[in-house]
Amino acid sequence: MSSLERSDVARLAALARIDMTDQDLDRMAGQLSAIVDAVAKVAEVADSDVVATSHPIPMANVHREDVVRPSLTQEQALAGAPAAEDGRFRVPQILGEEA
Amino acid sequence: MSDLTRMTAAQMADAMAAGEITSVQLTQAHLDRIGAVDGDVHAFLHIDAEGALATAAAVDADRAAGVELPALAGVPIALKDLLVTKGLPTTAGSKILEGWIPPYDATVTRKVREARMPILGKTNLDEFAMGSSTEYSGYGPTHNPWDLERIPGGSGGGSAAALAAWEAPLAVGSDTGGSIRQPASVTGTVGVKPTYGGVSRFGAIALASSLDQLGPCARTVLDTALLHEVMGGHDDMDATSLNEPVPGVVAAAREGALGDLTGVRIGVVKELRGDDSGEGGGYQAGVKQRFQESLDKLQSAGAEIVEVSCPHFEYALAAYYLILPSEASSNLAKFDSVRFGLRVETGTVERTMAATRAEGFGDEVKRRIMLGTYALSAGFYDAYYGSAQKVRTLVQKDFAAAFQLADVLVSPTTPTTPFKLGERIDDPLAMYLNDVATIPANLAGIPGMSLPSGMAPEDGLPTGFQILAPAHEDARLYRVGAALEAALAAEWGGSLMDQAPELEVRS
Numbered sequence: 001m002s003s004l005e006r007s008d009v010a011r012l013a014a015l016a017r018i019d020m021t022d023q024d025l026d027r028m029a030g031q032l033s034a035i036v037d038a039v040a041k042v043a044e045v046a047d048s049d050v051v052a053t054s055h056p057i058p059m060a061n062v063h064r065e066d067v068v069r070p071s072l073t074q075e076q077a078l079a080g081a082p083a084a085e086d087g088r089f090r091v092p093q094i095l096g097e098e099a
Numbered sequence: 100m101s102d103l104t105r106m107t108a109a110q111m112a113d114a115m116a117a118g119e120i121t122s123v124q125l126t127q128a129h130l131d132r133i134g135a136v137d138g139d140v141h142a143f144l145h146i147d148a149e150g151a152l153a154t155a156a157a158v159d160a161d162r163a164a165g166v167e168l169p170a171l172a173g174v175p176i177a178l179k180d181l182l183v184t185k186g187l188p189t190t191a192g193s194k195i196l197e198g199w200i201p202p203y204d205a206t207v208t209r210k211v212r213e214a215r216m217p218i219l220g221k222t223n224l225d226e227f228a229m230g231s232s233t234e235y236s237g238y239g240p241t242h243n244p245w246d247l248e249r250i251p252g253g254s255g256g257g258s259a260a261a262l263a264a265w266e267a268p269l270a271v272g273s274d275t276g277g278s279i280r281q282p283a284s285v286t287g288t289v290g291v292k293p294t295y296g297g298v299s300r301f302g303a304i305a306l307a308s309s310l311d312q313l314g315p316c317a318r319t320v321l322d323t324a325l326l327h328e329v330m331g332g333h334d335d336m337d338a339t340s341l342n343e344p345v346p347g348v349v350a351a352a353r354e355g356a357l358g359d360l361t362g363v364r365i366g367v368v369k370e371l372r373g374d375d376s377g378e379g380g381g382y383q384a385g386v387k388q389r390f391q392e393s394l395d396k397l398q399s400a401g402a403e404i405v406e407v408s409c410p411h412f413e414y415a416l417a418a419y420y421l422i423l424p425s426e427a428s429s430n431l432a433k434f435d436s437v438r439f440g441l442r443v444e445t446g447t448v449e450r451t452m453a454a455t456r457a458e459g460f461g462d463e464v465k466r467r468i469m470l471g472t473y474a475l476s477a478g479f480y481d482a483y484y485g486s487a488q489k490v491r492t493l494v495q496k497d498f499a500a501a502f503q504l505a506d507v508l509v510s511p512t513t514p515t516t517p518f519k520l521g522e523r524i525d526d527p528l529a530m531y532l533n534d535v536a537t538i539p540a541n542l543a544g545i546p547g548m549s550l551p552s553g554m555a556p557e558d559g560l561p562t563g564f565q566i567l568a569p570a571h572e573d574a575r576l577y578r579v580g581a582a583l584e585a586a587l588a589a590e591w592g593g594s595l596m597d598q599a600p601e602l603e604v605r606s
Contacts, residue, residue, distance in 0.1 A: 004473070008473075009469065012469045012472050012473055012476075013469065014453075015472050015476070016428065016456075016465075016468050016469055016472045017435075017449070017452045017453045017456055018453060018456045018457050018460065018465055018468065018469070019453045019454050019456070019457035020457065020465075028465070028466065028469060031466060031527055032466065032469060032470060032473070034527075034528060035420065035466070035470060035527060035528065036470070036473070038417060038420075038528055039417040039418075039420045039421050039483070039487075040417075040482075040483075041414060041417050042414055042417045042418050042421060042483070042486040042487050042489075042490050043482055043486045044414070045411065045414055045489070045490060045493060046485070046486035046487075046489035046490060047489075050489040050492055050493060051489070051492050052485060052488035052489050052491070052492065053488055053489075053491040053492040053495060054309060054488055055309050055339070056295045056309060056310075056491075056495075056541075056542070056543055056544025056545075056570075057294070057295050057296050057339070057341070057544045057570060059296075059338075059339065062338040062339075064335045072202055072203065076202035076203075077202065077438075079200070079202055080199050080200065080201070080202065080438070080439035080440070081437070081438055081439060082436060082437070082439075082440070082441070082442035083442070089437050089438060091437055091448045091451075092444055092446065092447055092448045092450075092451050093446075093447050093448065094447065094448050094449075095447065096446070096447050
């Protein structure tokens with residue numbers, strides 16, 4: 001398994017939508033590489049004949065009645081939003097100037 | 100009147116039912132205690148004196164009027180700040196949620212309210228429950244009441260410290276890799292991670308959805324059982340909730356306290372007892388000594404002790420630190436500056452999102468989100484996340500084989516007594532090793548308990564004894580745990596908490 005370079009971490013930070021300074025990237029590259037090296041050992045025993053488990057207690061087809069139930073009002077749903085307008089979440093512009 | 104905060108929850112309920120004390124007296128005593136010691140301990144992020152006293156007064160009025168009340172009505176409780184509480188701030192220990200007031204209650208919050216228990220406040224935790232020391236809280240660490248220079252465990256260090264500081268008799272915790280059991284171990288208290296799905300996760304801010312489980316925390320096994328029965332049960336707001344009755348854990352605790360374990364087979368997990376090098380190494384001498392003494396007590400109570408081997412536990416920690424970050428990176432995508440929490444406005448919504456998450460999340464959260472993003476990314480998915488899921492199967496098979504030979508499995512809860520604040524904060528891998536013995540249960544979804552096994556002779560700090568049972572068999576934890584608790588109390592002439600040092604009381 002390869003260790004993570006600063007450029008790898010920069011790409012991950014962009015994918016995860018977390019701004020990072022150069023200093024952050026250097027620190028994270030070292031720490032993440034150490035963690036990745038330690039966890040890579042899972043591949044040693046993960047043979048192709050072993051089934052993957054995604055959920056500890058298997059359950060299937062969990063349904064409920066398709067009926068309307070009490071839920072948050074529009075006002076409640078918007079109460080914690082950083083900005084709201086006309087009963088909707090208000091966000092900054094979606095596209096950059098060059099788009 | 101003697102100090103009301105030193106009673107067990109069961110004694111408090113009995114004393115109120117007998118008319119000896121009121122819930123207002125009891126709640127006020129705990130609020131006073133919080134006022135006197137929480138400046139040093141910092142178990143609480145938010146205290147709701149007004150709300151707690153209002154609930155208490157209403158319970159007292161109903162009791163006076165002869166209204167039938169739930170078993171724990173009037174007994175105060177603290178909630179980990181991971182549970183959403185309508186009208187009370189909820190932060191999950193993160194700056195990104197500072198000041199957020201949820202518009203709804205978690206199912207467990209609702210059940211606590213329906214049980215008429217005054218909610219004293221919300222307890223501190225590592226940010227989004229990522230950590231083993233509360234040092235990753237966005238609001239400063241909690242201090243261990245046994246030694247204020249030391250960690251109270253994590254992520255639920257606030258709940259455990261509140262119990263150990265006599266600030267609350269009961270608390271709710273959450274356990275994704277040991278966040279109930281490890282804090283219980285290092286604070287001399289009791290904590291249970293129920294079977295996955297045994298307690299609804301609706302309204303618990305998600306860390307890793309296939310591992311997270313809410314559970315009860317207290318100072319005695321019986322009190323833990325009483326709270327377990329309040330919290331547990333099916334909830335159709337959580338699709339992973341078990342559709343079956345709550346196990347009879349209170350009855351099991353009462354049976355266990357009688358002290359007879361004849362016919363019970365107890366399996367010592369070879370890989371977790373600290374004899375071997377590698378993952379099992381690094382166990383403190385006093386932790387091993389107290390563990391062996393507890394085993395001897397269980398044997399004296401009639402249990403048969405056998406050794407079992409779980410060879411794939413060696414890979415459990417690695418699998419956990421792939422599965423957890425992967426699920427967390429997805430769960431935490433909702434903190435996007437749009438619907439709740441912080442917004443650092445910088446140009447477009449995408450730029451704003453990245454600036455907000457940079458400012459709102461702490462380092463450990465960022466590390467795990469990035470690790471999860473990496474493990475799930477194209478080209479690496481099979482080697483990392485896919486392999487980790489296979490290890491999960493192997494760990495489950497190890498447990499299944501071990502439970503053929505034993506009714507419960509046991510180990511020390513955590514390899515050491517609490518370490519000093521700051522000692523491991525810059526070494527993520529050293530921090531992760533705290534949970535080496537607790538993580539396998541989360542991977543397999545089985546229930547686990549930690550209860551005090553004594554104090555390590557070398558440092559006088561608490562050591563913990565872990566009990567694990569097959570899925571759905573939570574009651575076995577309580578039977579064996581109560582038997583051990585009774586045997587140790589007989590030897591000590593009281594509980595371990597009676598031996599805890601006194602905190603300085605400030606006015």
